[in-house]
Amino acid sequence: MGRKLLLEHINVPGINTLEVYRKTGGYRAVEKAIKTMSTDEVVEEVKKSGLRGRGGAGFPTGMKWSFLAKPEGVARYLVCNADESEPGTFKDRYLMTNIPHALIEGMIVSSYALGANTSYIYVRGEMMPQIRILEKAIAEAKAAGFLGKNILGSGYDLELYVQPGGGAYICGEETALLESLEGKRGNPRIKPPFPAIAGLYGCPTVVNNVESIAAVVPIINDGGEEYAKIGIGRSTGTKLISASGNINKPGVYEIELGVSVEDFIYSEEYCGGIANGKRLKAVVAGGSSVPILPANLILNLVNGDKRLMSYESLSEGGFTTGTMLGSGGFVVLDEDQCIVRNTWNFSRFYHHESCGQCSPCREGTGWMEKVLHRLENGHGKMSDMDLLVDVSKKIEGNTICPLGDAAAWPVASAIRHFRDEFEWHVRNPTLAVKENFGLAHYADPLPELVS
Amino acid sequence: MNILNFLKLSEKVKVTIDGMPVEVEPGTSILNAARQIGGDIVPPAMCYYSKLEGSGGKCRTCLVKVSKGSEKDPRPMPKLVASCRTNVMDGMEVQNITSPEVVEARRGIVEMLLINHPLDCPVCDQAGECHLQDLAYEHGAEATRYEFDRRTFDRIDIGDKIQLHMTRCILCYRCVFVADQITENRVHGILGRGDHAEISTYIEKAIDNDFSGNVIDVCPVGALTDKTFRFKNRVWFTKPVEAHRDCPTCSGKTTLWYKGEEVLRVTARKDEFGEVEEFICNTCRFDKKETKDWVIEGPKKVSRQSVINSNHYDQLQPAQVVKKNLELMEANKEQFERATKF
Numbered sequence: 061m062g063r064k065l066l067l068e069h070i071n072v073p074g075i076n077t078l079e080v081y082r083k084t085g086g087y088r089a090v091e092k093a094i095k096t097m098s099t100d101e102v103v104e105e106v107k108k109s110g111l112r113g114r115g116g117a118g119f120p121t122g123m124k125w126s127f128l129a130k131p132e133g134v135a136r137y138l139v140c141n142a143d144e145s146e147p148g149t150f151k152d153r154y155l156m157t158n159i160p161h162a163l164i165e166g167m168i169v170s171s172y173a174l175g176a177n178t179s180y181i182y183v184r185g186e187m188m189p190q191i192r193i194l195e196k197a198i199a200e201a202k203a204a205g206f207l208g209k210n211i212l213g214s215g216y217d218l219e220l221y222v223q224p225g226g227g228a229y230i231c232g233e234e235t236a237l238l239e240s241l242e243g244k245r246g247n248p249r250i251k252p253p254f255p256a257i258a259g260l261y262g263c264p265t266v267v268n269n270v271e272s273i274a275a276v277v278p279i280i281n282d283g284g285e286e287y288a289k290i291g292i293g294r295s296t297g298t299k300l301i302s303a304s305g306n307i308n309k310p311g312v313y314e315i316e317l318g319v320s321v322e323d324f325i326y327s328e329e330y331c332g333g334i335a336n337g338k339r340l341k342a343v344v345a346g347g348s349s350v351p352i353l354p355a356n357l358i359l360n361l362v363n364g365d366k367r368l369m370s371y372e373s374l375s376e377g378g379f380t381t382g383t384m385l386g387s388g389g390f391v392v393l394d395e396d397q398c399i400v401r402n403t404w405n406f407s408r409f410y411h412h413e414s415c416g417q418c419s420p421c422r423e424g425t426g427w428m429e430k431v432l433h434r435l436e437n438g439h440g441k442m443s444d445m446d447l448l449v450d451v452s453k454k455i456e457g458n459t460i461c462p463l464g465d466a467a468a469w470p471v472a473s474a475i476r477h478f479r480d481e482f483e484w485h486v487r488n489p490t491l492a493v494k495e496n497f498g499l500a501h502y503a504d505p506l507p508e509l510v511s
Numbered sequence: 512m513n514i515l516n517f518l519k520l521s522e523k524v525k526v527t528i529d530g531m532p533v534e535v536e537p538g539t540s541i542l543n544a545a546r547q548i549g550g551d552i553v554p555p556a557m558c559y560y561s562k563l564e565g566s567g568g569k570c571r572t573c574l575v576k577v578s579k580g581s582e583k584d585p586r587p588m589p590k591l592v593a594s595c596r597t598n599v600m601d602g603m604e605v606q607n608i609t610s611p612e613v614v615e616a617r618r619g620i621v622e623m624l625l626i627n628h629p630l631d632c633p634v635c636d637q638a639g640e641c642h643l644q645d646l647a648y649e650h651g652a653e654a655t656r657y658e659f660d661r662r663t664f665d666r667i668d669i670g671d672k673i674q675l676h677m678t679r680c681i682l683c684y685r686c687v688f689v690a691d692q693i694t695e696n697r698v699h700g701i702l703g704r705g706d707h708a709e710i711s712t713y714i715e716k717a718i719d720n721d722f723s724g725n726v727i728d729v730c731p732v733g734a735l736t737d738k739t740f741r742f743k744n745r746v747w748f749t750k751p752v753e754a755h756r757d758c759p760t761c762s763g764k765t766t767l768w769y770k771g772e773e774v775l776r777v778t779a780r781k782d783e784f785g786e787v788e789e790f791i792c793n794t795c796r797f798d799k800k801e802t803k804d805w806v807i808e809g810p811k812k813v814s815r816q817s818v819i820n821s822n823h824y825d826q827l828q829p830a831q832v833v834k835k836n837l838e839l840m841e842a843n844k845e846q847f848e849r850a851t852k853f
Contacts, residue, residue: 228704245701250568250596416682416701416708418569423623426706430659447656454619457590458571 062316062329063290065278065298066271070158076193078200081161089280090206093169094214097280102173106276108284110296115141115232115269116347116387117462118371121276127256128174129264137265138171138179139241140273143225143232145184146347147409148389151300152270154312156183156190159274160197164220166273168206169280171218174266178219182237185227194222229413233461234267235259236415247417248461269387271300292318295370299385301330305392308332318373320366321345322359325392338394341499342478345374346386348406349466351473352399353383354502363509379473395499399481400492403474404432410467421464424455428471435482438489445475445482478502524601528552528575529609541594541605542573546784552607553784555617555646557624557731558683559595560786566688567595570681571620572646576613579604591616614650621651627662627706628732629678637733639746640817642785643681662706669712670719672738672797673727677709680734686710686726693722693790710734721760724796728779728787739797740768740776749775751811756804760792766811767802774800783814 064070074080081087093102107122128136140163144152156163163181171179183191198220201207209217223241225231231240235249238260259265275297279287288296295317304310307325309332315324324330325340334340343358344350361367362381367374375382393402411429416422428451431444452468459465475482480500485492523534528545529552535544543561545553554575559567567573573595577588582602591613594605607613625647632638664677687700687710702711727735749768756763768776777796779787799805 230704250593411705414705416703416705417684418571419623419681420571420620422682422706422708423626427623427626427657427659451619454616454623458574458616458620460568460593 062314062319063298064314065287065290066155066159066162066274066300067312067314075159076157076161076197078161078197078204081159082204085281086161087165087201087204087206089277090165090168090172091212093172093280094212094216099173099175102169102280105279105284106173109279109287110284110291110294111272111275111279111287112295112371113269114271114275114299114388116146116349116384118385121268121272124256124268125170125174125266127254128266129257130175131264135178135261135263136174136176137260137263138167138174138176139234139237139260139265139267140167140179140181140270141232141234141237141267142181142183142187142190142270143229143237144187144270144387145229145232146349146387146389147406148302148304148344148391149347149387150302150304151312151388153187153190154302155270155274155300156187157193160190160193161201162274162277163194163270164197164201164206166276167220168201168211168218169276170266170268170273171220172216173276176266177217178221180241180260181220181222182231182241183222183224184232185225188224191222191224198222228415229409230415230461230463233463236461237267238265247415248463250460290316292368292370293372295372295385299369299388301369301388301390303331303390303392305390306335306338306394306397307392308335315369317368317370319369321369321374322366324369324390331390331392334392334394336394338396339499339503340392341395341397341502342393342399342402344389344391344393344470345383347389348391348409349462349469350384350386351379351382351469352402352477353381353473354477355499356503356506357381357477358383360506362506364506379469380476383473396496398436398496399474399478400432400436400485403471404429404436406470407432407467410463414463414467418460418464420455421459421467424451424464425467427451428467432471435485436492438485438493440482440486440489442483442486444486445479448472449475524599524603526599526601526603526605528605529607535599537599537601539599540567541575541577541592541597541599541603542567544599545594545605545607554594554607555642555650556595556784557642557646557681558685560685560688560729561784562786562790563685563688563692563729566683566685568593570624570683572617572624572650574613574616574620576606576610577603578606578610617650618652621647622655622657624681625651625655626657628681629661629663631679635679635733636736636741636746637679637730640785641733642731664709667712668738669726669735670723672724672793674736674738674741675710675712676734676736678734679732680710681732682708682710683731685729685731686735689726689729690723693720693725721792721794722790724793725779725787725790727796728781728790731785737776737796739800743775744770751813753780753808753811754805755808756795756799756806758792758795761795762789762791763795764789765791765795765805767805767807772802774802774805780811 069084103125111121112118230236231246233248236246240246255265290297298314301313313330326333340355342354344352371385374385407429411425414421414425452472455464456468481497484497524537531548533548554573556573557570574591575594579585581600667675669675727737749770752767754767765777766780767774779791
């Protein structure tokens, strides 16, 4: 059994209340940090822990915190990004529903470390129940003296607010989130300046994912070095994975980074294997934005080693043979699933969610969706695959925010790895509407490397 | 004095664009530095407008490659950057037309801009002075690979003098910035998102402001047009003449577009990058369409490459107004000489 840090007490009845959360050792981190540690010491612990952003990009959290500008007399803000809307990712919602105090506690400690007196939790608008849960938890924490003026007699003040979003995926991009929080249209800002210099209301701001902030609690409780012992290489600690798709036990799992992908899919502790005795065809390892990989490449690296659930191992091989850990939205596709349809579905999502600010993403996402729709419905042409790759290349890297990349990668990778399935769709237009391509050679062992 | 000059010079930063060095004030964008050099190396800009704060960064046509970040940090930037919103650093080296990557990316962006554009140039009032036309001609591909229905919208009247034809819009946001910054009340904005986003006056509420007509001038395409000029004539058949009048609201410096003796349209004066020099008021733009309202300064200098020049000056008879006005006659001497040849 892997160690659990965030979900350790998930099954304790009443863990969503302050009383039970306190009994399981909750709010120790707040007491420890505010009473015994300076703000720099907290940042230092987080740096030592090697914690990397859990929202998708994997940027070291401690480093992000140390970049925060600290001009005299200017307010600083911590904003928690709870606008979780990536298809395939539902870990933050799970955490907020069941253990809201883990997030509140993390927010208090992190705000203290950054010197923020006002912090926000920006929650996706559709998550109304979670907003109510968080507001209740904040009221409890405030009544217990963990929030508000003069926390635990230390002289440190903190107000925590929950802000519901308007329900756009793009507001999960940090600068669009800040725009939305300011009450404007959620368009990503042009960077630089980065939020660490000029973020919310023009003040230095740190934007962190829910899970990153919750992970600060065990880091402060046990120390950064202890946290860094978990995991593998530069992927330290535990990670919540939202497992979905054709598996026996879909759900949110906390893994120690470094578990092999094979174990994660097939072991009883986690996903419990592919449902209905089918065979594995493909995996989207980190939410819809990351490249899709066929079974043989997701289980093994090109050199024959097992692929592990870690930032490095998943991205081994770059985009040619690798993918990304992303936000941990682990979508498993069995042999009955159609990659073309899946790609079209993702593409449709990005077309719908593009903010329309910059031209490559606004026009390109719609174009890709239309071509994929045509392919899926039996009107495709052989030249469409090259067209899609070309359009995705024209979008990738040329947009204001990473949504363009996120729209381009799944399409480009699907064609890279599953080109024969696309071609089969073009050659057999009537059959493709009725049947699926099946597993084909996608689970065959990888060829030996020729040195 | 020499020392002062020296100090002033030393504050400037040196940047090289396509191998051409230029010294500019710190805080200048790459695009503006390139404009100081001029010529072919100036990246095209469809959304950036130097007179509008906050504009730029959206159309992505001005992407350039920064092959050397600065003297202190010579690492190249990992992605192409929008030159209109990236400031120069001392020792920066930028590649625009010398980088195949940039040319390729720009070709892609032009294609993207055109896939939902109606390409109705033959009936569009902007044709001939359209930035998208120029851009597509210079940087685009010969044919499109887009085979689907194009996005269309209904035409909307913004007040009684301006028409919005969203189908042609490339969502550069310039008119939004004008509405925000030139006029007093924000009644203009964007509705919807993605490729269904549209410029709107919010439930078609008309802009009621003395300077609202400037949205026509800043529009790089034919999405916002002057209803007093719509379908009157093609711009290349009209003759631009610079003129001014005593206007209580604005500077009164304008360009009159003549056809014969008739003033078909009044616009603000534009510089070589297609940006207006000074915003003008609606009275000058829409209501003063008689020669007697204006003091004529002389014909507007039109680039030799412009369709306005190539079609008009060489083949058509000089306008009546030019024949009557001595100053204009002097300025159009070359034209008269050419006209007598025919």
